[in-house]
Amino acid sequence: MADFAELRFKEPGMRLLENEHRYLTYLMDEWHALVLDFEKDDMTLEEGREKLKTIRQKLYEFVEPLKNHTDKEEEHFFPVLGTYIGFEQGPLMGIQEEHQEIDGYIGHFFHHTRGNIDLMTLDDMKTIAKDAGEAYEVLTIHFVKEETVLFPMAEKLMKAVDQDELYEKMKTLIS
Structure with missing residues (x-):
């Protein structure tokens, strides 16, 4: 696994999500x-x-941990943070839209690779691989946004009791 500096966040819930980002990035x-x-x-x-074929297999293995992570965020983290900053506009809305965009790129990749790859041309494969590349780019920027905007906001605004309850709900493995 790549060398990473120490985790930046002090609250256990934010540290957990940050650590999951590192695993997903790996x-x-x-x-x-x-x-x-x-x-x-x-x-x-x-x-x-x-x-x-290898990309398809590795992406297939990636989808479950990603889904488990995003489910945690959407079911636990976003609702609690939303009570502090609102739901209708701002960073939570954009982050949730990115979850859908990521799902779209990955789903599109799987849709186009569900058939026999041995019948594809190299140009077809290059075009299809771009979907996985787009998913990677959106995910990378998405993680940065969460870690530079949402997580610091949560640490600053959320009451200790909400931080503690959030951690208790989220402390499950993603893979």
């Missing part, structure tokens, strides 16, 4: 490296097929 880096290979022009058709 998993993402495994398939994103293969996605980047599709941007090169030296890949053979057979290499492309093998790489796309």
